[in-house]
Amino acid sequence: MQLNEMSASEIVAAIAGGRVSCVEVAQACLARIAEREDAVHAWAFVDPARVLDEARRRDSESARGPLHGLPIGIKDIIDTADMPTAMGSPIYAGHQPRADAACVAIVREAGAVILGKTVTAQFASMSPGPTVNPHNPAHTPGGSSSGSAAAVADQMVPAAFGTQTGGSVLRPSSYCGVVGYRPTFGTFNMAGIKPAAQSFDALGLHARTVDDIHLLARVLTGAAPAALEVPTAAPVVGICRTPLWEHAQPETVGALDDAAARLEAAGCRLVRIDLPDEYATLDAARVAATAYERSRAMAWEWAHRRDQIGTLLQEEILRGRAIRPDDYEAALTRLEACRAAIGVHIRGFDVVLAPAADGAAPQGIASTGNARFQGFWTALYLPAITLPTSRASNGLPVGIQLVGDYRQDEKLLAVAKWVFERLNPVGRPSDN
Amino acid sequence: MQLNEMSASEIVAAIAGGRVSCVEVAQACLARIAEREDAVHAWAFVDPARVLDEARRRDSESARGPLHGLPIGIKDIIDTADMPTAMGSPIYAGHQPRADAACVAIVREAGAVILGKTVTAQFASMSPGPTVNPHNPAHTPGGSSSGSAAAVADQMVPAAFGTQTGGSVLRPSSYCGVVGYRPTFGTFNMAGIKPAAQSFDALGLHARTVDDIHLLARVLTGAAPAALEVPTAAPVVGICRTPLWEHAQPETVGALDDAAARLEAAGCRLVRIDLPDEYATLDAARVAATAYERSRAMAWEWAHRRDQIGTLLQEEILRGRAIRPDDYEAALTRLEACRAAIGVHIRGFDVVLAPAADGAAPQGIASTGNARFQGFWTALYLPAITLPTSRASNGLPVGIQLVGDYRQDEKLLAVAKWVFERLNPVGRPSDN
Numbered sequence: 001m002q003l004n005e006m007s008a009s010e011i012v013a014a015i016a017g018g019r020v021s022c023v024e025v026a027q028a029c030l031a032r033i034a035e036r037e038d039a040v041h042a043w044a045f046v047d048p049a050r051v052l053d054e055a056r057r058r059d060s061e062s063a064r065g066p067l068h069g070l071p072i073g074i075k076d077i078i079d080t081a082d083m084p085t086a087m088g089s090p091i092y093a094g095h096q097p098r099a100d101a102a103c104v105a106i107v108r109e110a111g112a113v114i115l116g117k118t119v120t121a122q123f124a125s126m127s128p129g130p131t132v133n134p135h136n137p138a139h140t141p142g143g144s145s146s147g148s149a150a151a152v153a154d155q156m157v158p159a160a161f162g163t164q165t166g167g168s169v170l171r172p173s174s175y176c177g178v179v180g181y182r183p184t185f186g187t188f189n190m191a192g193i194k195p196a197a198q199s200f201d202a203l204g205l206h207a208r209t210v211d212d213i214h215l216l217a218r219v220l221t222g223a224a225p226a227a228l229e230v231p232t233a234a235p236v237v238g239i240c241r242t243p244l245w246e247h248a249q250p251e252t253v254g255a256l257d258d259a260a261a262r263l264e265a266a267g268c269r270l271v272r273i274d275l276p277d278e279y280a281t282l283d284a285a286r287v288a289a290t291a292y293e294r295s296r297a298m299a300w301e302w303a304h305r306r307d308q309i310g311t312l313l314q315e316e317i318l319r320g321r322a323i324r325p326d327d328y329e330a331a332l333t334r335l336e337a338c339r340a341a342i343g344v345h346i347r348g349f350d351v352v353l354a355p356a357a358d359g360a361a362p363q364g365i366a367s368t369g370n371a372r373f374q375g376f377w378t379a380l381y382l383p384a385i386t387l388p389t390s391r392a393s394n395g396l397p398v399g400i401q402l403v404g405d406y407r408q409d410e411k412l413l414a415v416a417k418w419v420f421e422r423l424n425p426v427g428r429p430s431d432n
Numbered sequence: 433m434q435l436n437e438m439s440a441s442e443i444v445a446a447i448a449g450g451r452v453s454c455v456e457v458a459q460a461c462l463a464r465i466a467e468r469e470d471a472v473h474a475w476a477f478v479d480p481a482r483v484l485d486e487a488r489r490r491d492s493e494s495a496r497g498p499l500h501g502l503p504i505g506i507k508d509i510i511d512t513a514d515m516p517t518a519m520g521s522p523i524y525a526g527h528q529p530r531a532d533a534a535c536v537a538i539v540r541e542a543g544a545v546i547l548g549k550t551v552t553a554q555f556a557s558m559s560p561g562p563t564v565n566p567h568n569p570a571h572t573p574g575g576s577s578s579g580s581a582a583a584v585a586d587q588m589v590p591a592a593f594g595t596q597t598g599g600s601v602l603r604p605s606s607y608c609g610v611v612g613y614r615p616t617f618g619t620f621n622m623a624g625i626k627p628a629a630q631s632f633d634a635l636g637l638h639a640r641t642v643d644d645i646h647l648l649a650r651v652l653t654g655a656a657p658a659a660l661e662v663p664t665a666a667p668v669v670g671i672c673r674t675p676l677w678e679h680a681q682p683e684t685v686g687a688l689d690d691a692a693a694r695l696e697a698a699g700c701r702l703v704r705i706d707l708p709d710e711y712a713t714l715d716a717a718r719v720a721a722t723a724y725e726r727s728r729a730m731a732w733e734w735a736h737r738r739d740q741i742g743t744l745l746q747e748e749i750l751r752g753r754a755i756r757p758d759d760y761e762a763a764l765t766r767l768e769a770c771r772a773a774i775g776v777h778i779r780g781f782d783v784v785l786a787p788a789a790d791g792a793a794p795q796g797i798a799s800t801g802n803a804r805f806q807g808f809w810t811a812l813y814l815p816a817i818t819l820p821t822s823r824a825s826n827g828l829p830v831g832i833q834l835v836g837d838y839r840q841d842e843k844l845l846a847v848a849k850w851v852f853e854r855l856n857p858v859g860r861p862s863d864n
Contacts, residue, residue: 081732095530105731186764189728190630195623221757222728296621296654299537300513325653329839332618340772407761 003028008070008158008212012111015069022069022113026055029071029115032156039137041130042151044076045083046116054113066215066225068111073151073160076117077124078203079192080104087194088120088129088144091305101192103161103203103220110219115157118147121368123298124163124196127310128368133175135396139361142172143368145206149176152206159207159216165196165290167357167374169204170386170401175361175369177388177397179420181205181213182374184407185381188220197293199332200286200378210417213385217409230418234267235350240403241272242354243280244372249359252373255390255398256355259423263353266422273345273352282338283372285331286379292328295320312367335379342380346405351415356399360392373401383409385416389423435460440502440590440644444543447501454501454545458487461503461547464588471569473562474583476508477515478548486545498647498657500543505583505592508549509556510635511624512536519626520552520561520576523737533624535593535635535652542651547589550579553800555730556595556628559742560800565607567828571793574604575800577638581608584638591639591648597628597722599789599806601636602818602833607793607801609820609829611852613637613645614806616839617813620652629725631764632718632810642849645817649841662850666699667782672835673704674786675712676804681791684805687822687830688787691855695785698854705777705784714770715804717763718811724760727752744799767811774812778837783847788831792824805833815841817848821855 003025006014014020030048037043051071058069074080077087079097081104086092099105104114119129121144131146133139134154141150145162149172152160162169164182173180181204188203195201203220207213214228239260241248248256264270295302295317301309302317309317346352355373362369377384383406386399402419404412435457438446446452462480469475483503490501506512509519511529513536518524531537536546551561553576563578565571566586573582577594581604584592594601596614605612613636620635627633635652639645646660671692673680680688692702727734727749733741734749741749778784787805794801809816815838818831834851836844 081736092530098524098527099732099736102728102731105735106728109731109735186631189627189725189731191627191729192732195621198622199618221760222724222753223757292654293621296534296538297623299534299541299621300531300624303537303541304513304531321654325655328653333839407765 004032005155006158007209008207009209009215011158012067012070016063022055022058023052025069026051026071026113026115029157036154036156040132040134040150040154042118042147042154042156044086044088044117044119044147047083050082051113051115058111058113063111065110065219067107067219070112070159071115071157072107072112073115073118073148073157074104075145075148075160075162076120077163077194078104078161080114080117083114083117085117088122089308091301091308097192099192102189104192106220118151118160120144121146122310122313123194124165124168125294125313125316126368127313128365132365133361133396135177139363139396140175140365140368142175142361144168145172146368148206149173149178149180152178152208159205159212162204162206163193164202164204164374164378165200166286166371166378169206170374170384171357171369171371173206174356174386174388174399175397179207179210179213179385179387181217181385182378182383183217183409184383187409195297197290197297199293200290210413210420214413217413228414228417230414231350235415235418236269236271237263238271238273238346238349238352240275240352240354242373242376243275244283244376247358247370247372248355251359251392251398252355252357255400256353259353259389259400262423263419271349275345279338281334282376282379285334286375288323289328289331289335291316291320292323339380342382343406351412352403354401354403356386356401360394360396360398377401377403382406383412385412387416387420387423436464437587438590439641440639441641441647443590444499444502448495454487454490455484457501458483458503458545458547461589468586468588472564472566472582472586474550474579474586474588476518476520476549476551476579479515482514483545483547490543490545495543497542497651499539499651502544502591503547503589504539504544505547505550505580505589506536507577507580507592507594508552509595509626510536510593512546512549515546515549517549520554521740523733523740529624531624534621536624538652550583550592552576553578554742554745555626556597556600557726557745557748558800559745560797564797565793565828567609571795571828572607572797572800574607574793576600577604578800580638581605581610581612584610584640591637591644594636594638595625596634596636596806596810597632598718598803598810601638602806602816603789603801603803605638606788606818606820606831607829611639611642611645611817611819613649613817614810614815615649615841616815619841627729629722629729631725632722642845642852646845660846660849662846663782667847667850668701668703669695670703670705670778670781670784672707672784672786674805674808675707676715676808679790679802679804680787683791683824683830684787684789687832688785691785691821691832694855695851703781707777711770713766714808714811717766718807720755721760721763721767723748723752724755771812774814775838783844784835786833786835788818788833792826792828792830809833809835814838815844817844819848819852819855
């Protein structure tokens with residue numbers, strides 16, 4: 001196995017054990033980027049000399065922390081003090097923040113090497129960037145964390161930061177065949193990340209294993225490093241198709257059925273969860289509240305650089321500006337009621353199994369797909385993870401989504417690891 | 433009355449009616465600053481030539497919106513595209529953001545003239561800036577929105593933006609004798625405001641009348657301009673001393689008793705609210721969660737500029753870094769339980785009357801005072817306003833705090849106006 005194909009956990013163990021150097025790991029990732037970037041367009045900024053300098057400094061010092069020497073990709077709406085942060089927009093071309101975002105500073109303090117900035121849809125919206133799906137360049141990688149998901153899928157970097165307001169981490173992860181995680185709302189610090197819609201924004205993670213997600217999540221919250229303890233008994237799984245099920249395409253129906261059948265064979269008890277009617281209006285409330293908040297967050301760009309904003313984002317801002325504050329508050333109130341009530345429907349289950357996306361990655365890169373199946377759980381503030389467990393007939397990856405109870409992120413990750421060990425992972429995307 | 437002594441509502445009406453020009457209003461504010469700034473130190477940045485340029489542009493165009501020509505002060509942790517934003521810290525000296533914060537862009541779109549940046553405690557923390565109390569320079573103006581409260585109190589500007597994480601809007605407003613308002617959590621957009629503690633941060637407002645607060649709040653949320661309709665009947669008032677009552681100093685006890693007596697004489701029914709024991713632990717949970725979040729938000733500054741961080745803020749960061757994620761989550765869970773339960777205690781009342789601060793402004797400027805009485809309601813996410821209704825024996829202003837129900841901000845402001853009309857306002861601070 002090449003160094004760039006190793007998981008984050010394997011890499012930090014190999015560096016800590018003196019079996020490889022930080023520079024060798026960085027070189028392997030940079031070599032993969034040099035080989036594949038012209039095809040994938042996952043990166044907004046990579047400066048190999050600077051990366052190797054930072055890796056050399058890590059090699060010359062004692063271990064900083066549990067991420068010592070680990071290369072990480074950073075979505076380009078997240079501030080970096082030593083690399084430009086362009087938000088996927090010509091408005092911020094070459095923009096150099098004064099400081100690292102909190103999440104970047106925290107992983108650097110733990111020894112991580114920032115490999116570069118990954119392509120984001122404009123301001124983490126639906127207006128896409130140039131990235132393609134590494135499994136098939138005729139298809140979208142999803143978005144808005146397009147470059148992070150594609151870079152991790154294409155073995156350019158073992159892990160990357162994304163952000164999710166609707167489905168911007170889980171959807172590209174599902175489309176690209178990697179593990180994507182968005183924690184309980186509020187878990188990771190958001191300082192230095194350009195806001196999209198403040199009631200929904202969260203930092204999330206892309207990696208190729210659940211252990212890697214766990215490793216990074218513990219560093220970000222300040223928890224001491226610890227192995228992920230998988231359950232000793234088969235988990236009880238609630239299957240929730242959600243009120244959006246009519247949008248599930250055959251490959252998503254297939255991925256859910258396939259996962260259910262294999263989990264049952266592995267000893268899981270599966271119980272169908274039917275949510276009451278009030279949840280049918282959740283998606284519309286989420287979309288309205290998001291548009292309202294985004295139109296406010298983009299007030300300066302709208303007033304001064306409107307012609308440089310992508311068409312899809314302009315349309316969302318216009319929709320948001322047309323929403324009256326009373327209707328916005330009504331949407332928030334509806335979402336709060338759903339959040340307050342969801343617990344009774346999901347308690348008693350170790351995890352909820354749900355669709356990850358409408359289907360596999362759609363053709364073309366003009367759209368990054370629809371956020372509804374990820375946004376449903378985002379709006380409920382529940383932790384969620386997607387696992388690449390299936391394939392569409394055209395060979396593209398299809399994920400499942402596992403959802404945990406509020407603030408039970410550690411348990412969600414433990415169950416997800418148990419599940420992932422039993423449902424074959426997709427493997428290396430570029431092998432296809 | 434001088435132009436700089438007029439309220440925001442009076443100013444925009446006078447400009448709209450053609451009775452004064454935007455330049456004349458700006459000149460009056462700038463003249464007051466020139467006269468008093470050496471004594472008060474309310475401003476981090478004012479460029480008179482640039483302000484007059486902007487006012488001249490407003491005079492030369494048709495009315496942009498309901499704030500046309502209104503001078504506003506902006507707390508210096510809020511980004512401005514054309515003025516430096518130094519966060520009250522040498523670390524960000526001369527720092528020039530790329531864009532206006534959302535709130536700044538929104539009020540500019542409505543016609544406001546940004547007068548300058550007001551002094552903030554370092555990163556909106558407890559580490560104070562140079563501002564003194566305009567009523568008595570031997571006393572703190574409170575913080576962290578020190579300059580905003582002092583500038584409004586000293587008639588330098590009719591209104592200013594502050595932010596509140598614990599008590600950073602209401603405490604300095606109470607100490608300086610102005611009206612201070614923090615809306616229901618999440619109401620105003622936070623894009624472009626340096627985060628302090630993300631579960632608590634809110635944009636707030638300082639002004640000299642409740643109508644002015646209402647005017648600005650409606651612009652910020654995108655509501656159409658409307659007059660504030662005061663209740664036709666005397667409101668039913670719940671008096672809540674809170675479990676922190678032992679910290680109330682004689683002038684706060686006096687301010688509350690005095691307000692209660694005068695409200696009763698004005699026809700209000702007053703009912704004492706005794707919160708159950710669980711609320712006694714709220715303040716400790718708030719302080720712990722705030723310290724944890726602030727220590728993350730300041731990760732870059734801590735790693736790279738530690739020696740330039742003020743002592744009080746360093747101490748808070750150290751406390752925050754020592755809090756384990758499990759204890760942080762337990763604190764958040766406790767706060768969420770209090771939030772979920774508070775409604776039953778305050779419903780049935782038109783407003784809750786509570787202490788605004790421990791007492792009047794303490795002597796010296798090494799501390800900005802304690803945030804507990806403001807932070808209590810901040811942590812409950814309820815809208816709150818302070819009104820300058822009383823005086824300590826040393827002549828310093830003492831406020832009361834009025835608290836509304838969740839998302840009932842419009843009602844809170846209406847009742848506050850009714851109350852303020854019946855309890856004599858302090859008047860012009862510099863007259864004392």
